[in-house]
Amino acid sequence: MTGGWSDGILGGVGASSEAAVTTTAVLHDGSGIAVAVQGSGPALLLPVPLAAHTPEEAEMIRQWGGDPDLGRTLVEGLSDSNRVIAVDYEAHRMANPAASTLTPANVVADLLAIADAAGARTFAYYGYSWLALCGLQLAIRTGRLGALAVGGFPPVDGPYESMLAVTRAAHEASLRAITEPAPRIEEVKPGDWDSASIQTNEDQTRQFLTLYEALQDFDDAAAPIPAGLPRLAFAGAGDNIDYSPQWGGVRVRIGEPLARHERELVEAGWEVQVLPGLDHLGAMQGAVVLPLLRDWLQKVGWSAG
Numbered sequence: 001m002t003g004g005w006s007d008g009i010l011g012g013v014g015a016s017s018e019a020a021v022t023t024t025a026v027l028h029d030g031s032g033i034a035v036a037v038q039g040s041g042p043a044l045l046l047p048v049p050l051a052a053h054t055p056e057e058a059e060m061i062r063q064w065g066g067d068p069d070l071g072r073t074l075v076e077g078l079s080d081s082n083r084v085i086a087v088d089y090e091a092h093r094m095a096n097p098a099a100s101t102l103t104p105a106n107v108v109a110d111l112l113a114i115a116d117a118a119g120a121r122t123f124a125y126y127g128y129s130w131l132a133l134c135g136l137q138l139a140i141r142t143g144r145l146g147a148l149a150v151g152g153f154p155p156v157d158g159p160y161e162s163m164l165a166v167t168r169a170a171h172e173a174s175l176r177a178i179t180e181p182a183p184r185i186e187e188v189k190p191g192d193w194d195s196a197s198i199q200t201n202e203d204q205t206r207q208f209l210t211l212y213e214a215l216q217d218f219d220d221a222a223a224p225i226p227a228g229l230p231r232l233a234f235a236g237a238g239d240n241i242d243y244s245p246q247w248g249g250v251r252v253r254i255g256e257p258l259a260r261h262e263r264e265l266v267e268a269g270w271e272v273q274v275l276p277g278l279d280h281l282g283a284m285q286g287a288v289v290l291p292l293l294r295d296w297l298q299k300v301g302w303s304a305g
Contacts, residue, residue, distance in 0.1 A: 025117035028106040031096040039079025041304030043120035047089040065281035073286030081305030085118040102207040147302040149232040157257035164212040165248035171205040230300035236278030
């Protein structure tokens with residue numbers, strides 16, 4: 001699945017804290033989030049999973065297509081060339097849901113508060129899936145970005161309407177789960193999303209409903225992204241997901257619109273990579289993302305390496 005609430009089902013991953021400095025940022029709802037700063041060079045904000053996992057949990061994540069080492073891979077792999085600001089924004093929002101206030105403006109305020117806590121006036125940003133969507137909002141609402149990389153979400157013709165349908169279905173499922181017992185995800189065959197019950201509560205799903213509802217009138221083709229901003233967009237060529245009726249009955253198109261609009265995106269200043277043979281979870285793996293980011297950051301001069 002794609003989108004904030006479904007990515008959260010898979011949980012987080014461990015990241016090395018060695019040589020890192022930890023501080024706290026206060027977000028729009030008054031909650032405090034831990035921010036780890038590691039490395040030297042141009043600042044790079046990475047909202048990535050940071051929680052540690054037992055071997056059993058890590059194996060379960062792999063079986064469902066995730067990468068239990070994602071956060072650690074990116075933080076350790078980029079901190080030799082960048083001052084990495086690592087924060088598990090998704091996990092924080094799952095633990096501290098902003099049910100009625102997770103609007104695009106407040107998401108941007110949160111990300112800027114994180115950068116401020118790390119002492120980064122200007123910074124690059126990388127986000128995947130709904131966190132890529134957040135990066136697009138960041139680019140059009142502040143002049144503080146030095147570079148932008150988004151994965152698993154097309155900058156033009158984004159799936160805002162279809163993701164609203166999926167998120168509504170998730171929210172309705174979370175309401176039903178209040179009175180209906182839910183099977184544990186370990187009891188469901190990996191990959192069988194139709195049999196897997198929603199693992200999030202009403203407030204957790206409601207916040208993403210708030211976010212996607214606020215984006216229904218957003219015209220991404222006309223978004224005023226600064227002309228000179230270095231930007232990268234990538235997705236798996238097979239990242240187009242058909243959801244069954246219980247999850248909204250829609251197709252979430254990600255790889256397809258990125259490939260279809262590649263020429264116009266390049267003309268607008270984007271570097272575009274459509275990755276053959278990969279789906280949504282495949283294209284977010286650390287082994288895929290790390291070399292993409294390292295090469296691109298060096299190419300655009302946002303790297304000390």
